[in-house]
Amino acid sequence: xxxxxxxxxxxxxxLRARDLSAAEAAQACLDAIDRLNPKVKAFLSxxxxxxxxxxxxxxxxxxxGDDVGLLAGVPVAVKDNMCTDDGQxxxxxxRILENWRAPYNAHVVERLLEEGAVIVGKTNLDEFxxxxxxxxxxxxxxxxxxxxxxxxxxxxxxxxxxxAARTTPIALGSDTGGSIRQPAALCGVVGLKPTYGxxxxxxxxxxxxSLDQIGPFGRTVEDAALLLxxxxxxxxxxxxxxxxxxxxxxxxxxxxxxxxxxxxPREFFGEGLEPEVERILRDALAVYERLGxxxxxxxxxxxxxxxxxxxxxxxxxxxxxxxxxxxxxxxGRRSRDHADMIDMYMRSREExxxxxxxxxxxxxxxxxxxxxxxxxxxxxxxxxxxxxxDFDEAFETVxxxxxxxxxxxxxxxxxKTADPLTMYLSDVYTASANLAAIxxxxxxxxxxxxxxxVGLQILSGVFTEERLLRIARMYERETDWARRAPxxxxxxx
Amino acid sequence: xxxxxxxxxxxxxxxxxxxxxxEVQRFAGQLSSILDYxxxxxxxxxGGVEPLAHALPIHNVLRDDQPRPSLDPQKAVxxxxxxxxxxxxxxxVIDDTSSA
Numbered sequence: 001x002x003x004x005x006x007x008x009x010x011x012x013x014x015l016r017a018r019d020l021s022a023a024e025a026a027q028a029c030l031d032a033i034d035r036l037n038p039k040v041k042a043f044l045s046x047x048x049x050x051x052x053x054x055x056x057x058x059x060x061x062x063x064x065g066d067d068v069g070l071l072a073g074v075p076v077a078v079k080d081n082m083c084t085d086d087g088q089x090x091x092x093x094x095r096i097l098e099n100w101r102a103p104y105n106a107h108v109v110e111r112l113l114e115e116g117a118v119i120v121g122k123t124n125l126d127e128f129x130x131x132x133x134x135x136x137x138x139x140x141x142x143x144x145x146x147x148x149x150x151x152x153x154x155x156x157x158x159x160x161x162x163x164a165a166r167t168t169p170i171a172l173g174s175d176t177g178g179s180i181r182q183p184a185a186l187c188g189v190v191g192l193k194p195t196y197g198x199x200x201x202x203x204x205x206x207x208x209x210s211l212d213q214i215g216p217f218g219r220t221v222e223d224a225a226l227l228l229x230x231x232x233x234x235x236x237x238x239x240x241x242x243x244x245x246x247x248x249x250x251x252x253x254x255x256x257x258x259x260x261x262x263x264x265p266r267e268f269f270g271e272g273l274e275p276e277v278e279r280i281l282r283d284a285l286a287v288y289e290r291l292g293x294x295x296x297x298x299x300x301x302x303x304x305x306x307x308x309x310x311x312x313x314x315x316x317x318x319x320x321x322x323x324x325x326x327x328x329x330x331x332g333r334r335s336r337d338h339a340d341m342i343d344m345y346m347r348s349r350e351e352x353x354x355x356x357x358x359x360x361x362x363x364x365x366x367x368x369x370x371x372x373x374x375x376x377x378x379x380x381x382x383x384x385x386x387x388x389x390d391f392d393e394a395f396e397t398v399x400x401x402x403x404x405x406x407x408x409x410x411x412x413x414x415x416k417t418a419d420p421l422t423m424y425l426s427d428v429y430t431a432s433a434n435l436a437a438i439x440x441x442x443x444x445x446x447x448x449x450x451x452x453x454v455g456l457q458i459l460s461g462v463f464t465e466e467r468l469l470r471i472a473r474m475y476e477r478e479t480d481w482a483r484r485a486p487x488x489x490x491x492x493x
Numbered sequence: 494x495x496x497x498x499x500x501x502x503x504x505x506x507x508x509x510x511x512x513x514x515x516e517v518q519r520f521a522g523q524l525s526s527i528l529d530y531x532x533x534x535x536x537x538x539x540g541g542v543e544p545l546a547h548a549l550p551i552h553n554v555l556r557d558d559q560p561r562p563s564l565d566p567q568k569a570v571x572x573x574x575x576x577x578x579x580x581x582x583x584x585x586v587i588d589d590t591s592s593a
Contacts, residue, residue, distance in 0.1 A: 100572050101571075101572060102572075103564060103565075103568040103569060103571060103572065104564065196548060196549055197549050197551065210546060210547050210548070236556065239551070239554040240547075240549070240551055242549065242551070302537070305533055306533060306534060306537065308530075309530060309531045309533045309534050310534065312527060312530075312531060313531060313534075320508065324509075327509070328574060329573065329574070329581050329583055330572075330573055330581060331572050331573065332572065332574065333574065334574035334575065338584065340584060340585075340586075341583060341584050341585075341586050342509070343511075344583075344584050345509040346506075346509050346510060346511040347511055349508075349509055349510045349511070350510055350511040350512070353510065358508075358510055358516075358520070359520060359523060359524065359527075361508045361510065362501070362504045362505060362508050362510065362520065362524060363524055363527060363528075365504050365507050365508045366496075366500075366504045366524070366528075369504070369507060376531065378544055379534050379535070379539060380531075380534065381544030381545055381546055382539035382542040382543075382544050382545075383534050383537055383539060384544070384545040384548070385542055385543060385544065385545035386537065386539070386542065388545055388548055419523075419526075420523055420527065421526055421527055421530055424527075435548065436548055437548030437549050462549070
């Protein structure tokens, strides 16, 4: 088996046994990136010299018999909205931060380094994580490794595609309304959005602060568990990170959850769900039934259309405030010609931001402006409470909720760029989890006739990641979707 | 809710984003259709529902006010388009030709 075909856990075992060196693991990823990134465009930057240097240090420590950490020598990629103080830029895929270098490491980056990981590069995204296809990148769109004419989903499309194309075994993304789960589904990998507060956001460039959460991508549930375990935990620099012990997710992963009651929201199987995607999902649910789970119809009356409407007010309002800092003074880009200070702000932001970012800043500014605050922002926060109540009530009777991650498989590039609202509806099944702060995962559950992956979304209550991972693992053990590699990996260069 | 040209220019100014005529027209249509969609929320009766700004029961998180090292000022201004020593440089804000 080629090194790049190993999962992160297999690499970790081989590294500990000294059957594989960190230098070999890093080089295998760097070679795969060289070969595949011109087609997939998952990475915005790579750090070959830094990765080799660091791998050599890890090898020396492993040779000396040191305990180097959970990820000793394992290569990892990081979405480019997380700060790295390693000489690589942190751009958020925005022209306004082109070539900006962060003066410190994000908490999750510190954690990766403490656990011995080797960061190979930083991945593409929709500008400031605003989008569902990675087509809003200010630099270039990422392609879906299963079909290069299709999108990888977004906004963490670079991380999802990098893992799917086997250019890195694991990667970090961020999820504000579905930005980990939806690209995981469209690229045929596992993506987990932890409970709000499970992972510190210190050094994650803020988009919508009450919704943003960092989480792992891997080809297997086990790899997602490994990366979550390495990055979760309390950090006093993020006052919304919660002081709750991090379970040993790997230790319990293979224990099935029994009895298991699964809630199926009627709203998640209604209009808009592609029939082929629904058929594949029903097959996945049948696997759980065969394993002894009980399937129960439930109602989440506010969790689809109303959740999208709520999300696009809450997220844009918070974004309009968070993105005020890009003013041509503190970071990155300043317009060259300007009449005065205000004109300098306005031209710098005009030149630096792409259309979707401008739309969202303006929408949020409008929703918060005098005369509209009650009608939009306050109303949205009230509906947000109704969404949370629906989940609280559901979790009184079921252990988890299952449904589609995305209403369709990967769509064609350009198919949804003309009408922002059509694109927003890609998040119709994912946004409610962020509004309610609960945990969610997307697991590969089959392929369409056209060979495109489909994702099963599993949602569970706050701080129940340990059980969520076990439930996902129950299904994964029965299937072999994770072993399939996309056609792009087979092509000769 | 249809946004007029003036509405978009006003929100552009509040957002500190300069807009071309073409953008004003395009954003007016797009923002209007998004707001129409959001109007769905008015189908829901929310009288007496407490707004939920934050979905976890976290309140003020306090620590002792003790001096400790912070980010080096040179590093903090290092990513700015223009800086001098440990300061951000901005265009002239005070007009010195209009003396009192």
